[in-house]
Amino acid sequence: MRLASLFAGLSALLATGLAPAFAAGPAATTIPDRALATAETLRAQGLKDDLAWTLTEDLTTSIGPRLAGSANDLKAREWMAARFRALGFDTVRTEPVSYPKWVRRSESGAIVAPVAQTLALTALGNSGPTPKGGLTAEVAAFASLEALQAATDAAVRGKIVYVANPRMSVRVDGADYGKGSRVRSRGPSLAAQKGAAAFVLRSVGSDNNRTPHTGVTSFADGVTPIPAAALSNPDADLLDTVLRRSAPVSLRLDLDCGLEGEYTGANVIGEISGRDDAGEYVLTGGHLDSWDLGTGAIDDASGIAITTAAAHLIAQLPERPRRSIRVVAFANEEAGLYGGKAYAENHRAEIAKAVIGAESDAGADRIVKLTATVKPSARGAIDRIAAALAPLGVTYDAAAPGSGGSDLSAVHAVGMAGLSLHQDTSRYFEWHHTANDTLDKVDIEQLRQNVAVYAVALYLAAEAEGDFGSAPGAFAKDGAN
Ligand SMILES: [Zn+2]
Structure with a gap:
């Protein structure tokens, strides 16, 4: 209705020749x-x-x-x-890009109690290191980021927080990736703010291989990075089973990684x-x-x-x-x-x-x-x-x-x-x-x-x-x- 009356108005303007440029409207973009x-x-x-x-x-x-x-x-x-x-x-040229440089040197992890099992895991980008010689602590497990958010500091302090996010499903449009990567990007900082010693999550990936998926995390301003790692899907399944059977469960993490100053790289640009x-x-x-x-x-x-x-x-x-x-x-x-x-x-x-x-x-x-x-x-x-x-x-x-x-x-x-x-x-x-x-x-x-x-x-x-x-x-x- 409104459009019709607008067009009527424009037609009237056109007829009187008062505003031809305006009445013409934006020219449509075309492909020849x-x-x-x-x-x-x-x-x-x-x-x-x-x-x-x-x-x-x-x-x-x-x-x-x-x-x-x-x-x-x-x-x-x-x-x-x-x-x-x-x-x-x-034309070929570069434009400088600066950022904090993160390095990974070595990484390993295991369940140490109540059973002893090696875990396939990998540090997340921006993860802090464990103390030299590794870190052993009890697991505080949560079903979701929201459950971690709701936890008291006392439930988390000094522990290795584990968020058991669901395994990614196989989709043509990768629709689940956003959910998992949200846990990866926000979980470690949230756990650190509550006094956790370290953070692990199920990898954000849809496979059943013992190949953990890394990816970036970030820590809020003023929060010291804690060790943060992703377990492969089969290893997350194993940890879930051990947690279901008995408590408490302890893990050992040994991550040698961390930030190492600023680096200046570049975007490389080629033009036709x-x-x-x-x-x-x-x-x-x-x-x-x-x-x-x-x-x-x-x-x-x-x-x-x-x-x-x-x-x-x-x-x-x-x-x-x-x-x-x-x-x-x-x-x-x-x-x-x-x-x-x-x-x-x-x-x-x-x-x-x-x-x-x-x-x-x-x-x-x-x-x-x-x-x-x-x-x-x-x-x-x-x-x-x-x-x-x-x-x-x-x-x-x-x-x-x-x-x-x-x-x-x-x-x-x-x-x-x-x-x-x-x-x-x-x-x-x-x-x-x-x-x-x-x-x-x-x-x-x-x-x-x-x-x-x-x-x-x-x-x-x-x-x-x-x-x-x-x-x-x-x-x-x-x-x-
Ligand atoms: Zn990419």
């Missing part, structure tokens, strides 16, 4: 037909791509684990810059120049760091490889797209999105130039869904990108938001439009953040589908006539992920 024809070529070429596999194999073989701040961090940055140059990217000189670009990439337990193949060598290979395919076209394609290999995503946050801060003032962003950081398996957060008048252009991706098996949820990915969430928060290309994560959370994150988990056919999807999406966004709504603060409140 010619670009859609080129996208079909890119789609076919992506499905034959070998570059993403070559890059993933090389990064995981010649360098391997890439814990932020480690010796391999620098090697990986040099590798990335050299690859961009060798592949003919027009567009044919227009307006400074506008489509942002993509992945994170160059990984956890140290595996070789970081699916998290996130494959993301770096997919987006680099897609940009490289676009660069081989007879004509460059209108806008540039910028690939960012982000620094230290794992310990708290440091690279993404630094990028958002550095580029906040000219965020409108970053017309839209799409990052790959959920493995190497098939992309199954597209979502986007753009201005309403650009929705038709997203519809056309979705139609171009449909033959690759990508569905489109027009109602759901899309920030563009983990590293891009900070960039999205300062106003960049986002395009999220969601991978099937049903295998991902078996291996994520474990010693099993290795090259053999990457399936080349699914990797190629990713390259095809990114090449088509990045190219069409770069060719769009009109923008997607990027502007300072434009999407501050949409809660996209």
